[in-house]
Ligand SMILES: Cc1cc2ncn([C@H]3O[C@H](COP(=O)(O)O)[C@@H](O)[C@H]3O)c2cc1C
């Protein structure tokens with residue numbers, strides 16, 4: 001596989017299939033229910049037809065990729081938990097004990113964990129080993145990673161998604177694990193949207209007031225130091241980003257290139273989606289927002305992408321958990337299209 005597949009994928013993303021959408025829309029209006037009565041499920045069904053190019057699309061089985069990587073900025077006291085939790089959680093994913101394992105099993109998902117940059121060697125069963133480097137550098141001192149490593153992280157995500165789709169996944173959920181990654185995501189979002197960091201930086205895993213202030217100061221200092229160029233998404237990723245964030249963006253670009261719908265999780269995965277869209281604007285049409293996270297920057301990035309999430313349960317975990325919980329709603333939309341009787345087939349009087 002070439003190192004630049006993600007670029008080929010980026011250039012191959014097609015516009016939505018309006019013919020499939022029109023056929024799905026006409027079919028929805030023939031189903032045995034008052035016109036428009038399944039509300040947003042109807043819109044979702046038509047959107048999924050437009051994405052997949054299938055008038056009766058399927059989204060099962062869904063596929064989940066959990067990308068794990070460490071952040072040098074964790075050493076600046078910006079998380080409520082220590083850096084070693086990243087590797088420990090990777091082992092937990094491998095043994096099936098994390099929230100995403102539980103919700104993934106519940107929805108019959110294919111799930112893979114990918115080491116794209118954990119700070120230590122990972123020796124956990126089944127984890128895909130695609131380490132670009134051992135954690136990023138602290139953005140407060142250096143660029144988080146080189147531009148080349150940023151591209152490699154995109155490529156890791158792209159390749160991982162290709163492997164997942166080869167296994168038969170019909171919808172992509174991207175999740176992540178990386179202590180410190182709400183700091184990196186906030187910095188990326190502030191840079192990409194040229195927004196004041198104070199409005200975006202939240203408490204992540206639940207930092208105290210003192211650490212929260214420190215976290216805001218770290219983001220501001222790093223942006224002042226590196227001056228990432230908002231018009232150059234790879235520059236933003238390299239200077240203040242994260243390896244798992246790049247990988248999620250690469251996976252999203254692959255999904256768009258394959259006409260596979262993407263169901264976004266929380267703050268970090270949605271910032272990765274914004275990165276993907278800045279690299280590949282046509283990918284925006286392939287995104288669905290699963291849930292609204294408690295993290296304050298999430299509302300801003302969702303609005304920037306024009307996305308309205310399906311559920312709001314006060315979650316703030318990541319890993320792909322909120323997307324997995326929202327997935328049954330997406331599946332309901334497709335099952336409505338595929339399984340409901342029409343007025344004609346059921347002999348029900350239409351108006
Ligand atoms: C046990 C544990 C499991 C997690 N699963 C996801 N995260 C989430 O929290 C981290 C981001 O928050 P911050 O920027 O404050 O470090 C990421 O790893 C994210 O996936 C977790 C965090 C912890 C502690």
Ligand SMILES: O=C(O)c1cccnc1
Pocket residue numbers: 182203204205265266267268269293294295298315316317318319
């Ligand atoms: O919204 C998220 O994805 C999130 C929020 C806090 C901590 N980890 C993840």
